[in-house]
Amino acid sequence: MIVEELAVTAKSGLRERQRRERGDTILQAAFALLAEKGYDALTMEELAERVGISRQTLYHHFASKEDIALRAVMIFAEEGIQSIRAIDPLLPPIDRLERIIRWMMEIRFTPTRAAFVRARPMLARIKASPEYREAFDRRARAIQDIADAAVEAGQIQQGLSSAMVVQILLALVCDPSYEEMVDAGKATPAEVAESVALFFRRGVERRSEA
């Protein structure tokens, strides 16, 4: 009896692992397709073909294109939170804040992310999902912890609360129109990231003078 149960568990464990692995494979293919053609041109048909599975199997894993997008954005969000937490805690908090904004500005121009940043109507729908809100709030809190430390260390100019520093950082990072500047040839992605990081640093940092 117990042996039988274990066998069933092992079998379903294996099946669950296989299922998860196929889900990962699908997501990888979806990311590659997104980077190649962007969100709007991505179809479930093409994705199934790329992975070498039937449409039915694909729909077994993801209910819709939007479902895939939400999963992708959640993976990005988790990566973001991990990156923030991975920053050397011995660095001065103001340097950690600058590193965060620089990284966030750079990463949005990488092919896969760019496909999402440019798919605005889709993004607007995802942003309303509770799962995304929760990840967004966790990311904001991770930044808030560092902003608090910067205020405590006397590195933030007077008149700016740490909540305001987080708000400003996210306002700068979340604006969807840097891509238009790049498209118009007014700046390269690297120049945009550098300018925004520089501006942010100068704007929040307490000056040593007087």
Place this chain on the structure above:
Amino acid sequence: MIVEELAVTAKSGLRERQRRERGDTILQAAFALLAEKGYDALTMEELAERVGISRQTLYHHFASKEDIALRAVMIFAEEGIQSIRAIDPLLPPIDRLERIIRWMMEIRFTPTRAAFVRARPMLARIKASPEYREAFDRRARAIQDIADAAVEAGQIQQGLSSAMVVQILLALVCDPSYEEMVDAGKATPAEVAESVALFFRRGVERRSEA
């Protein structure tokens, strides 16, 4: 014959003026209702009632609620452009930029505008309209002129182009989530406006030292 034509022109001129005046009256009522209840709760029925006209007459002026919203946003956009152009040109350009961002941050918390800022899905649709894009571009150019003057006067820190200064100013102003800070009791509207203006000024201004 000529007299008759003049009479017809005068008559249609009068009719056109009456039509425009009624359009203004409707918009004023719409603004008041928006400030009271917000965009989502506004109905064409209630608006017609408030103005004291039939629904049919209302629809003769505005095809839809969205149509009214677009008209309102266009009026705001024009006001914004006029306000920018009305700033004393003898002021140092950097002071003019600070004045613009302060004004834009303050005005969004006035009741009528707040109703729009909070009606995001509606705003997303309006933003796609060519008429709005055109007004947005004109506003950006008005700011760009001042940013160019600030660069020319040596008031902007090195490494920031005037295009980037405009981009950053608009990214800060266009973020929809300051309201969440205010709702959460983390800052008053005046504090938000002051902080963002202070941060912007410090972030773009060239330091006098070294």
